[in-house]
Amino acid sequence: MVTIxxxxxxxGKGTRLRPLTCGLPKPMVPILNKPVMEYAINLLSKHSITDIAVTLAYLPEKIIDYFGDGEKFNVKLNYFVEDVPLGTAGSVKNCGDFLDQTFIVISGDALTDLDLTKAIEFHKGKKAKVTLVLRKEPIPLEYGVVIVDPHGKIIKFLEKPSWGEVFSNTINTGIYILEPEVFDYYQKGDTFDFSKDLFPKLLEEKIPMYGYVMDSYWNDIGALTSYKETQFYMLSENVQLPIDAKEIERGIWVDEGTLISNKAKLIPPLYIGKNCVINDGVELGPNTxxxxxxxxxxxxxxxxxTLWKGVKLGNFCEIxxxxxxxxxxxxxRVKVYENCVIGQGSVLKDDSTVKPEVKIWPEKRVEEGTVLTQNLIWGTQSKKNIFGNRGVKGDINIDITPEFATKLGCCFGSVFKKEGAIVVGGDENKGSSLIKNAFIAGVQSTGQRVIDVRNSILPMTRFAIKHFNALGGIHVKGDGFKPNSISIEFLNEKGANISKSVERELENLLCTEGVKRCDVWEIKEVIEVDNLAYFYIEEGKKYIANLKGIKEVVPSVNLFSSSPKALEIGTDFLKGLGCKVKGKVFDSYSNGNWMDEIRANAWKGQYILTAVIKENGEALVLIDNRGRMVAEEVYQLLVYQILLNRGEKLKLIAPHTFPEVIDRLGKIYNCPVIRTKNSPSTVMNEMLKDDQGLGNYLQFILNYDAVWGLGIILDYLVQKGIEFKDLLDDLPKFYYQKREIPCNWEDKGRVIKELMMENQITNKEPFEGVRIEDKRGWGVILPDNERPIFNIFAEGLTEEYAKELCxxxxxxxxxxxxMKK
Structure with missing residues (x-):
């Protein structure tokens, strides 16, 4: 045989195989307990082809870590990683000088027992420049069809033909034997495909191309059905590939170290890997x-x-x-039915049921008695709940799909015990519109009325809920720094974010399908609101105490935002107060130094205030004319100082991780201080309690409405006749540090337990995390609800002490x- x-x-990513391929490249998907690519390597080695290049793109380290240099498989592996997709031919040419003689291209995610020696002999005998390995397929619609003449010479290609175009049933398997000169037809780095670009070009140039029709087994494991079929074919011994285990009875393969009860029933064909335990009364097979x-x-x-490695089943389960x-x-007593996939590391508790065709993404937890009838996609390997610190976040069409949004809408509409209206707002992002419309359909299916607030910022959606006396609402927005990311915030009847208990109710409804459905005559038309901005601006003016004074002074404001809508609303509001506004939209995607530019612009000193409205319209960043940017805690202190100096009667509300300067303010002004848990929802709802009064509502505005809040701050500066920098200089001093420490999700509980034991803290701690007092100050160690990190908060008597404590x-x-666990 000629050496090649x-x-x-x-x-390959194996997108159609998800969640099998969540965090796993398609060539690493196991067939009878070993990666499908291993079969390709063994087949090449069997035919004395040992010098092998491997083209990689998705999660290359998974493949490299497993196969190494190929020595243990009796081959030499050379890896070539493409940073950007180059197409099939482009990725092969990326192998460069490796392609110096005849070579065979084979897929790492298809299984075959092709006689490579015969195919190569055919190629050499025809003196072909290209030989495509073909096979006959009764229904070739999903494949590339290749038409050959009686001598095997290729005369035409058809990509995924319709039945009217099926002039042949020989399909392209993606296995090619090539001479290196064919790569002279395109450049290295070009995005080029074999079947779409190179082969039609070679055919046009009349380069000798032949088709070798195989009579062996071949199957691409690109879909769940074909993945299962491939394994069942191997168990039925229809594929001429070895099974790495001892055949203890006809059709029953068991690897070493496995313990099987003599009261278990094994029905062939089936395969059991190493070190398994099969208990009394178990029935396995066929095709297990x-x-x-x-x-x-x-x-x-x-x-x-099929069960992959390390799967554990309790008693009386049915798979x-x-x-x-x-x-x-x-x-x-867990039941999992036909064509279901349960992703890596997921946990299903007692008496749960997974209905046919349902897919569960990795690291999910299905609670006791749950009946899953739809895919449980949400989250990543580290995410434990649908809701994070503020609503639901994820990538569009991956984490948050239209189907998921419709289900969310149906659940949200079902939460309310009475009929009413639900406000749906969102930004101008295309993804937001897609998700918003899907959510609306879900709400309508419950019989609730939808008020669609078009192209709004989050404070406008909060205002609309109160303005229309709605039951609640949601706001959908894109992320200014992650173009594919979407977030959904769920709001109650006061416009604040919903409580944790309501979030849990929604999560339960998502899992249990306990939603209400209405009859067709109960479906209500959507009310579309296009002029909410006018009412929002007019309402905001009511909280300005010195409107006449602002119009007389005509203060200049330098205003920025990455959101055109937030900038438009902010500009219109400030101009309505009598301000002169210079506004600018900055591109948060491309310009990483935008804040430095804004600070430099503020130095010019021609503005009473420079402000940035974040893209949700809620968060406000202030810069004085020295270029000093107001930190989050300083801004909060500024809010307290303004309201207290205005003589407002209020309670100072802050999370328990906020500096103790708030307690000093409370004593000076003789007003109560209320500490809450760290979640924004808890803080908001405390501020909006019915008995809190106007002062606390203004506190809410200044924290969660950048447009109205900016007006209140300007009103105060004009009324007092002071500059913003002087207001900052007069704030009480405090010394505070924050930090994030990465961790694994499973380490969070262990760390908190160790800290509590070491510091002799009982379980009577009133808030979250661990608070530790020190003569230099204090610190809080708080595991994050949304990310695999610990948050460190530390306050010291001096700046040096704060840093030391942190x-x-x-x-x-x-x-x-x-430490070792």
Whole structure:
């Protein structure tokens, strides 16, 4: 045999296989307990093809870590990683000087027992420049069809033909034998595809191209159905590839170290990997595949199902036609039905049921008694709940799909015990519009009325809920720094974010399908509101005490925002007060130094105030004419100082992690201080309690409405006749530090427990996390609800003490994280 090289194409994401391929490249998906790409390597080695290039793109480290240099597989592997997608031919040419002789291209995510030697002999015998390996397919509609003449010479290509175009049933398998000179037809780095670009070009140039029709097995595992079929074919011994286990009975393969009860029933064909435990009364098969280290509880039954490594099933479970990825854990009496996939690390508690066709993404927890009828997609491997610190966030069409948004709308409409209106607002982002419309459909299906507030900022949506006396609402917006990210904030009847208890109710409804549905005659038309901005601006003027004075002074304001709508509303509001406004939209995607430019602009000193309205219209960043940017805690202190100096009667409300300067203010002005948990929802709802009065509503405005809040601050500056820098200089001094420490999700509880034991803190701690007092000040160590991090908050008697304490608590947490469990 002529010595040739090989290229394994292993860059596939396997999108259609998700959640099997969440965090796993498609070539690493296991077939009978080993990656499908391993079969390709073994096949090449069997035919003495040992010099192999591997083209990588998606999660390349997973493949490199497993296969290494190829020595343990008796081959030499050379890896080529493409940073940007180059197409099939482009990625192969990326191998560069490796392509110096005849070579075969084979997919790393298809299974075949093709006789490579015969195919190569055919290629050499025809003196072909290109040979495509073909196979006959009864229904070729989903494949590229290749038409050959009686001598095997290719005369035409058809990409995914309709039935009217099916002039042949020979399809392209994606296995090619090539001479290196064919790559002279395009440049390295070009995005080029074999079937769409190179082969039609070579055909046009009359370059000798032939088709070798194989009579062996071939299947691409690109979809769940074909993935399952491939394994079942191997178990039925219709594929001439070895199975790495001992055949203890006809059609029953069991690897070493596995313990099987003599009261278990095994029905062939089936495969069991290493070190598994099969308990009394278990029934396995037919077509059951268990990876290594699986444990099957008593009286559980499995048919036509695949379990990856480390799966644990409790007693009396029923698995039918499903795939369970690595480290999935099922408690007792769990039922999983046909064509379901349960993602890696997910946990299903007692008596839960997963209906047919449902997909569960990795690291999910399904609570006891839950009946899942729709995909549980939300989140990533580290995310434990649908709701984060503020509503729901995720990538459009990945985490937050239209289907998911419709379900959310249906659940939100079902939360309310009475009929009424639900306000739906959002920004101009295309993704926001898509999700908003899907959410509206879900709300309508419950019989609730929808008021659609078009192209709004978050404070306008909050205002609309009160203005229209609605039950609640949502606001959908894009992320100014992550173009594919979407967030949904859920609001109650006061316009504040919903409480944790309502969030939990929504999460339960999502899992249990306990939603209400209305009849068709109960569906209400959507009320579309286009002129809300006018009413919002007019309402905001009511909170300006010195409107006449502002019009007389005509103060100049330098206003910025990454949101055109926020800038438009802010500008119109300030001009309506009598201000002169210079406004500018900055591009948060492309310009990372925008804040430095704004601060430099503020130095010019021609404005009473320079302000940035964040894209949601809620957060306000202020800069004085020395270029000093007001930090979050300083801004909060500024709010208290303004309201107290105005003589407002109020309670000072802040999270428990806020500096103790607030307590000093409370004593000076003889007003109560209320500490809350750290979530924005808790703070908002405390400010909006019915008995809090105007002072606390103004506190809410200054914290959660950048437009109205900016007006109140300007009103105060004009009324007092002071400059903003002087107001900042007069604020009480405090010394405060914040820091974030990355961690694993599973370490959070251990760290908190260690800290509480070490500091002799009982479980009577009234808030969250661990608070530690020190003679130099205090610190709070708080695990984040949304991300795998610890938040460190520290206040010291001096700036030096604050930094020392923050460093001390940081080192303390890092030390515990490094300890062995």
């Amino acid at each position: 090289k090989a290229v394994i194409m292993a860059g 595949i268990l990876g290594d280290n699986c444990k099957i509880g008593a009286s559980s039954t499995l048919k036509n199902s 039918r036609g499903a795939v369970l990825c690595s480290d999935v854990q099922l408690s007792s 460093d001390f608590f940081t080192d303390k947490v890092k030390g515990i994280l490094e």
